[in-house]
Amino acid sequence: MARKSKGRAISGWLVVDKPAGITSTSVVGKVRWALGAQKAGHAGTLDPAATGVLAVALGEATKTVPYVTDAAKCYRFRVNFGAATDTDDAEGQVIARSDTRPSDDQIEAALEGFRGQIEQVPPQYSAVKVEGERAYDIARTGEAMDLAARPLLVEKLVLTARPDADCAEFEMVCGKGGYVRSIARDLGAALGCLGHVAWLRREWSGPFQASEGITLEELDALAKTPELEARLLPLEIGLFALQELPLSAEGAVRLKNGNPGQVLSSRAAPGETAWASYEGKPVGVGVYMGGELHPNRVFNL
Structure with missing residues (x-):
């Protein structure tokens, strides 16, 4: 029998303004504890002595980490x-x-x-x-x-x-x-x-700014509160560099099941990596071909 994951199935991004003297892994652990999250990871290590942007992905947002680590x-x-x-x-x-x-x-x-x-x-x-x-x-x-x-x-x-x-x-x-x-x-x-x-x-990383980051003092003060959860950025922030393709209702169902899904419109070129949404919610990331998005990752939101 599979062991049930501890914590809540919460998804999104929290930007931390990391202080000196702590590892990136420790910061991720603090964020996961403060939000009671099942899963968390970061988009680019900072040395313990370094400060600034450490973008922490939670839940399904961890599937978008590669697109942030590739950013400037x-x-x-x-x-x-x-x-x-x-x-x-x-x-x-x-x-x-x-x-x-x-x-x-x-x-x-x-x-x-x-x-x-x-x-x-x-x-x-x-x-x-x-x-x-x-x-x-x-x-x-x-x-x-x-x-x-x-x-x-x-x-x-x-x-x-x-x-x-x-x-x-x-x-x-x-x-x-x-x-x-x-x-x-x-x-x-x-x-x-x-x-x-x-x-x-690190002043910024992709779409994330140090000036908008939460400090560890704020994180401790707001731990386990709705106010901290309100600081979360949506999952799709991590897909900022990709085209968004709206899906048809049938396309959304197919994509959620791991199959190519029909998109309603596209500015993406054939073979281009893009992300697809249905009624404003991200459904998956994949390759656009022939009017469909062929998924590499599907979001369970």
Whole structure:
């Protein structure tokens, strides 16, 4: 006999403004407890020391997580010059030092090499898998790894402040899989002065804004209340990048049963991924072909 899931079948998104000093997994656990939800997950990990947007999906909204993790993200961060660390941030051990400090003009010139389509090697302490193990687990044993470079689209990377000679602040908009710590490490290397991330904040991720996020203090204060549930965003927010296709009544029934469903109208191109709705409620996500949506995921709302 199947074991019944604990909690309520509640679906939607809650945007958390994550503070420093807590893991993304712990935040998800707090949200799940506060709402009494059966299922929860997040759309993109933030390092424990990082702050900002952590979008938590609940229930059926977890099926839309891939469409948010693929979206662009905006980060503000500070790079400290003069030292490299084993984690590429201020949490790690210093492994090399330099007395060199770059000028603003040198920084501006170096940034050109970090814009557009670049190749980026993840930090040694990252969630990248190496022969089935997480890189950070291997790194903790002291073993160095040759991690493969990965493509990254950097749409924007600008110098925003220069508090003093030892540091500089930046804003970056990038695609999926970007590591700010790698940017800091590689920028320091390119400038010949070494560098690591001093602090990092994710301002937005896809449709989610840090300014609209709930704090952990608010989460604790509103736990188990209707007021907290009222802060939930609808499931379809996670499908913001896809076309919405309205279904016929018959099409909605067919789609709910996992079969292609007829759509009433479409601006989607043949073969395009889209999501379908009936009477304003999301029914599923799939591929549009021949006047029908062929489902990959169906929502049980």
